[in-house]
Amino acid sequence: MSTSLAAHPDRLPDALRPPSLTDGPVTLGQIDDQVLAFPARKPPLKWYLAFAFTGSLALFGLVSLGWTFFEGLGVWGNTNPVYWAFDIINFVFWVGIGHAGTLISAILFLFRKRWRNAVARFAEAMTIFAVICAVIFPLCHTGRPWLDFWLFPYPNERALWVNFRSPLLWDVFAVNTYFSVSALFWFIGLVPDIASMRDRTAPGLRKTIYTILSLGWRGAASHWQHYEKAYLLLAGLATGLVLSVHSVVSFDFATSLVPGWHMTIFPPYFVAGAIFAGFAMVVMVMVIVRETMNLQNLITMYHLDVMNKVILAMACIMGYSYFMEGFTAWYSQDEYLHWGFMNIISGTYGWAGMVTIACNIVIPQLLWFKWVRQNYAAMIFVSIGVTVGMWFERFVIIVISLHQDYLPSAWQVYKPTWVDFGILLGTFGIFFSLVLLFARVLPVIATSEVKAVLPASQPRPELHVHAPEPAHASAPALAEEVADA
């Protein structure tokens, strides 16, 4: 019953009609011409300028990393008692950015949110690039990154095994699994699109590469059957995975005894914050992609509007989490915890606490207004605010909690060095360089997925042919229909 309604939204009252996923009618072929044409064309000058800029940032980051390897970790600002600082802040920050991609590709797929199809590919790519940026930090924080394979449990000449009770080892497993699963998910989504690219590219090196990457995909119905099943299973598994990854990251803190870290709210709070920051980044990049690649009709204002609503919802969860942190501190009657909480807004780094609250809680409230959700300047302002705010939130959690905990004799103020900032800027450079390269060589929109949700792209359901009256659609079915959209 519900499918018959989905095929005929025109029978719904206006207010309940699902919004169109494209601006104006689009044919199947037009999508290909619009999306798949980019990689075939020579990029415009502004692409080269942008790449030169992000590439220089990336290079600066690599120089900073090289200096770290050459001189040792002493060139970072880390000091007793703040042994974790920029490296773990940036790790948590970047892993969090990646979570929006998996949320869009997996969780929204399970909820049958059809608007996700247009933004899923880009968000998934951003997941992979963000995780690449994230892993740089813990891998280099080990001090001797060429020995990082010691992190894995493998039979070795030292007859040692890793400690499975350590949250840091859980991180190794969580992040590795997350990266491999995201990459696999992304690649599987790409296969039919690369096959389309293969078939529209003239013979040459490009065609050979696309041919190999398409694995010889031929769009057979028997293949699509398994493909769709695999996609559903991957979405279900990735949903559990994405929730586990940032929970495990939060265990690094929550299982310790540092006041301000030892709280049960940390896992859900971290996951919400990750999605929050990730969506802000997706909105920022999507606005740029939409304008520079002329995709206004496929990525509509409606898409940006719903993503901004997600940001708003997450901002409210963050507000609740901050409030609960304060409540826990007060209710625990623990003077260290109480003092630690007050230290966030009134201590040495009180300004960082203020920035966090302003950027994460106050500024996103602008999104209650529809014109803010649909205005480029306003939404980019909010997104940049959220990105900055979420970075400072991790700074607050890590540096403020560590620099003054129990023993005043061990207190020390932490100051980052130019190398710390260099590596942070460098990861932004690496991230955006990869984004630019991705937009240059691969389809930025999952064309086969968008084609599948266009109006009339699916055959009429059988039910409708034999029982054409949708009048006996029950109210719940109607509501379900609306939710579908």
Next chain:
Amino acid sequence: MRDPTFAVLGLFDSAQALVDAIPPVKSAGLGALEAYTPYPIHGIDPKLGFRRSPLGGMVFVMGVLGAVTALFFEWWMSAIDYPTLIGGKALFSWQAFVPVMFEVTVLFATFTAGLGMLMLLNKLPLFGHPMLAARSMTGITRDRFALGIEGDGERLLDVDACTAVLTAAGAVEVEVVPALVNPGWTATFATRSIFGIVVACLVSGVGMYWGIKLFHVLPPMVHMQEQPKLMPFEPSTFFADGRGMQPPAPGSVARGHLPYTFKALEDALSLPNPLPATDKVLARGKKEYGEHCTVCHGALGDGVTTLTAAYGAKPANFHTQTLREYTDGKLYHTIVVGKNAMPSYAVDLTEEERWSVVHYIRALQRAQNARPEDVP
């Protein structure tokens, strides 16, 4: 005979037209049906007669296997092979093993879903499929919908009949896709493959050799060895005498090595053994005797060892009357200064160890010349 035709394709302009064409084409019964579409068409599988995808079961089995594998290895590594007590927790603290177990479960399950779908069920990658050479392929990955009548392996495809049925069902275009002729193993292909394998082996072998050889001597890896510190006996400009390691102050005595002042045997004869003959002392004496004395004097102290014949020397037999009458002091003195071919053991044994050995030699002598009352 090989069927020269792989399939007859009817092309349609919409998913609806394709789905509508399936029943009449199917009832004609000219061959197996397969559709080729730019995106998945919902509800087409039962119409084409496909069975349900077995992927769900495969993923479940592999997921369970992942969980069991992870838990087994965590238990074996943490509780059996390398038991470490951490925070007073049980060696098999399964609660702490859950996060890794979960991640490994997801890893196994997702790779089964992804690669199982691509490789096992869809048999990809496959670049030699006849459909990839079809003219219609460009449209199929774009906006055309194809219904193919394919050979079922029993009879040859009736191309004319298929064309007629597809046209009647509303196909806007019909294409006959020829079967590909497999060229088999050619000499060129074999030569190229072997050449490729040899080059790959050479490159990886040489690369690995130099990688391992150079890795630890290149910066920054070598910085672990290049440390601003002095190794023993290295010169240094810090002290006036140019030595990095300063000699001990005059009159310093190393622990356990008090200077032995008796130059003449007569002075040492009457030295008493300062240690009591306790189990601990005898055990220590046995250990030191075993390490330093057995090689010549033998485990029983009779001076008969394999070395005796080869060396041509005659190490003392402790059980002779002469040696049994030696005083403790004389035995001690012999250990310190040596005798005949025997060198001094003053460097190898501390004062306490020497006296322990003397006790042990006394025990050996008594064991070889036991009196009835020694038997318990």
